[in-house]
Amino acid sequence: MLIVGGGIAGLTHAIAARRAGFDVEVVEVRPDWAVAGWGLSLTGPALRALRAVDLEDVCLAAGYPIFRTLNCDAAGTVHNVMELPSVLGPGRPAEAGMGRPVLHEILRARAAELGATLRTGLSVQAVETNADQISVRLDDGTTRTTDYLLGADGVRSRTREQLGLTGEPRYTGQMVWRALVDRPEWATDIHTFGGPTFTAGLIPISADKGYVFLTEGLDDPEPLAGDLLADRMRELLAPFSGRLAEVRDTITEPGQVVRRPVHALFVDGPWHAGRGVLAGDAAHSPSPQLVSGAALAIEDAVVLAGEMAAADDVEKALLAYGARRHDRARALVETSVALGRAEREGRRDELHALQRKGHAGMAAPI
Ligand SMILES: Cc1cc2nc3c(=O)[nH]c(=O)nc-3n(C[C@H](O)[C@H](O)[C@H](O)COP(=O)(O)OP(=O)(O)OC[C@H]3O[C@@H](n4cnc5c(N)ncnc54)[C@H](O)[C@@H]3O)c2cc1C
Structure with a gap:
């Protein structure tokens, strides 16, 4: 075949x-x-x-391995800890x-x-x-x-x-952003950060690395030059302070960032x-x-x-x-x-x- x-x-x-x-x-x-x-x-x-x-x-x-999601506000204060159910069996990670x-x-x-x-x-x-x-x-x-x-x-x-x-x-009117970052020590679970207009988050992917995600509402999914990606992503993350701000400031290289229309x-x-x-x-x-x-x-x-x-x-x-x-x-x-x-x-x-x-x-x- x-x-x-x-x-x-x-x-x-x-x-x-x-x-x-x-x-x-x-x-x-x-x-x-x-x-x-x-x-x-x-x-x-x-x-x-x-x-x-x-x-x-x-x-x-x-x-x-991920077992929990921590839901935080835009300043990074944790409001809710969700133990994630696992379809893999007792004691196994959720994802x-x-x-x-x-x-x-x-x-x-x-x-x-x-x-x-x-x-x-x-x-x-x-x-x-x-x-x-x-x-x-x-x-x-x-x-x-x-x-x-x-x-x-x-x-x-x-x-x-x-x-x-x-x-x-069909374009859904949203743009997905991802940035590869060094994993901060606190990022042992999924973190979401509720901002004024959208939710961003951080997911660990290895002992050293994690990624920041956000979804931007955008009517016209026009492309953005590669050398502007890191600056624009930091701009979008500007309303966040605390933990996410600390990570945001490390998003400096265009090669760290992926932006895709959904x-x-x-x-x-x-x-x-x-x-x-x-x-x-x-x-x-x-x-x-x-x-x-x-x-x-x-x-x-x-x-x-x-x-x-x-x-x-x-x-x-x-x-x-x-x-x-x-x-x-x-x-x-x-x-x-x-x-x-x-x-x-x-x-x-x-x-x-x-x-x-x-x-x-x-x-x-x-
Ligand atoms: C920014 C972003 C983040 C995402 N994050 C997640 C996530 O965290 N978790 C999750 O579950 N899903 C996620 N998804 C969705 C997930 O990536 C896709 O659903 C998944 O990759 C689909 O796999 P696929 O093999 O069907 O297609 P693809 O991964 O798109 O693979 C298609 C392959 O076909 C090749 N190809 C294309 N045209 C041709 C051709 N004519 N001839 C030969 N080869 C060709 C391509 O080069 C590619 O290698 C994300 C998607 C995006 C865009």
């Missing part, structure tokens, strides 16, 4: 499919495996799905903070170790699918004919178009056409407020491999995969978008109920 996109969904599926005995080739358009060095929260449901490919403990050991490059390297190395062929600087030019096989022409002029093709090429998926599946990413997407129809199928952000991209993107991508990857291994024909497996994933992903994308909207419109009284709904949805078994 061929996987387009060597991100979280594509590499996890490569691992799961190799474990099930499939021949696997991954084509990744970037020239190498380097990914932007920002942090990621690997939630309990994401780690639970990684358990299916024996990577839960590897990821926990490489990240920073792990982790450098995105660390997670990608774990997945890439395991896929390679299991014998997946991994190619970079390569993409798909054309796809032709029929009932029995799918043929793919790659950028380098070579072709592949295979049992199935997985489009795991992110929210702007070209595979989605090539398969004739519909779905248009595009939400749900492919509300079949996720497959012939023998081509979508997974991860290519099929559903939630708004980041629920922190569910990586979990959904990993779940897709392992569920699809399980159905492929169990079914005696590919069409049955693709239908079973869609049936298990569609409604769950739709509900979570909708809740995440509602959360983002409530946050943007300042309807703070609705946030807790939406968060509870989203977390309960994510915690439900897959």
Whole structure:
């Protein structure tokens, strides 16, 4: 089988499919495996799905285990300590903070170790699918004919178009900011800081590092020159004092900062056409407020491999995969978008109920 996109969904599926005995080739358009060095929260449901490919403990050991969230005001005074429930079992962390490059390297190395062929600087030019096989022409002029093709090429998926599946990413009116910082000694839990117009926070990702996050409401998501990123992020954090101010002043290098417009997407129809199928952000991209993107991508990857291994024909497996994933992903994308909207419109009284709904949805078994 061929996987387009060597991100979280594509590499996890490569691992799961190799474990099930499939021949696997991954084509990744970037020239190498380097990914932007920002942090990621690997939630309990994401780690639970990684358990299916024996990577839960590897990821926990490489990240920073998290058990609690401390909710603070803009001055850094702690108002509420929330013990986070864990879907991983008693005494296990609720989630792990982790450098995105660390997670990608774990997945890439395991896929390679299991014998997946991994190619970079390569993409798909054309796809032709029929009932029995799918043929793919790659950028380098070579072709592949295979049992199935997985489009795991992110929210702007070209595979989605090539398969004739519909779905248009929509800008949600929010910009996500992340800054990689040295972890202050006090940052052993998630900290959130409620400011006058938005909430910012800090998540530890290793003994040395953490990341600051904030979401900015912005009508026009125009790009910002790289050399202005650190100054602008400090400006946005200006209303905060105390603990967050101490960290804010260390955000000085443009390379520390990532700024991305939030595009939400749900492919509300079949996720497959012939023998081509979508997974991860290519099929559903939630708004980041629920922190569910990586979990959904990993779940897709392992569920699809399980159905492929169990079914005696590919069409049955693709239908079973869609049936298990569609409604769950739709509900979570909708809740995440509602959360983002409530946050943007300042309807703070609705946030807790939406968060509870989203977390309960994510915690439900897959
Ligand atoms: C700023 C930000 C912060 C986030 N933080 C979190 C978080 O803390 N926790 C969480 O769970 N989720 C988070 N998310 C969401 C999460 O990152 C995504 O849901 C997740 O990465 C989806 O994985 P994916 O493999 O489907 O897509 P991607 O990670 O986008 O990977 C797609 C891959 O396909 C490759 N590709 C693209 N086009 C082609 C092509 N034509 N041919 C070949 N390859 C191609 C890309 O280069 C990439 O490697 C965040 C998202 C953003 C933007």
